[in-house]
């Protein structure tokens with residue numbers, strides 16, 4: 001497995017990370033035993049980066065990962081954890097809290113659920129509009145000093161916030177959506193990260209499965225499945241987006257690879273400072289994703305992909321309106 005350092009002072013991570021969110025209901029029901037087997041298969045393949053959030057299934061995702069890693073030596077995996085999102089017992093999303101006391105509280109629960117004594121990369125899931133980023137990052141820097149977390153990351157914040165955060169303490173990576181059909185970071189956010197030596201852990205590289213080559217219009221999103229609310233999966237938009245996938249399929253077939261592998265390889269080809277997080281929750285999907293590491297895209301391939309899916313080609317926004325309103329990266 002190819003490894004790289006995350007940011008100037010971050011940990012050595014595998015060239016692909018495993019995002020575990022889908023294992024806790026965000027994309028409808030998931031099979032617990034298969035989820036754990038997928039985490040084990042990823043670690044066996046040399047993936048060492050596991051991404052989660054304390055609010056994924058209200059702690060379910062951390063407890064699942066905790067079970068998967070309990071007999072595995074600590075040096076074999078890195079835990080990247082997001083905190084701050086406030087949930088309700090009815091599954092609602094109720095804003096964000098990144099006050100220092102709240103962070104210490106979230107972290108205490110996270111360490112217990114995961115069954116570990118430190119988190120490798122800890123990050124606010126979104127900017128809390130009521131707390132200056134300097135205060136949040138300052139609290140995280142104190143937790144680094146105390147040994148409870150090793151590195152600080154950010155998620156879905158814009159260039160100005162990134163600069164302010166980096167002025168307080170070293171930032172390993174920015175976690176943000178980046179894919180063939182979500183290219184918003186290219187104009188300002190990615191250049192800012194590059195200037196500051198902050199890497200990207202890219203999520204949604206398959207646009208939640210939409211550009212995986214496996215999604216069909218007839219797939220009905222189960223209750224609570226994000227895709228049931230995502231503008232890109234809605235009637236009208238989904239047809240236009242799946243037409244783009246068929247363009248990609250032609251390119252994939254000429255290279256003897258799959259659509260998902262082309263989509264992941266495209267993200268990886270945008271720079272060594274970009275680590276795709278794949279959201280596999282089954283071993284077959286994981287195997288397919290990891291196959292992307294062997295796909296070499298030539299300049300001609302990249303040009304053909306750009307013609308097939310030009311920047312801005314997707315129909316529909318990447319999140320529903322109400323969630324976009326919380327995203328500093330979209331301001």
Ligand SMILES: NC(=O)c1ccc[n+]([C@@H]2O[C@H](COP(=O)([O-])OP(=O)(O)OC[C@H]3O[C@@H](n4cnc5c(N)ncnc54)[C@H](OP(=O)(O)O)[C@@H]3O)[C@@H](O)[C@H]2O)c1
Pocket residue numbers: 018019020021022027051052053082125155156175176202203204205206207208209210212214260277278279280281282284285286288289
């Ligand atoms: N920082 C943030 O704001 C944020 C937001 C979202 C996610 N994340 C993190 O990023 C990770 C990845 O994001 P994501 O789950 O949205 O990404 P994704 O990789 O774009 O979508 C994952 C979904 O695509 C489908 N899929 C089809 N073929 C696949 C294949 N070969 N490999 C993997 N998935 C395939 C799967 O759905 P089916 O299983 O239904 O086929 C899977 O659940 C998450 O797990 C989470 O840790 C972070």
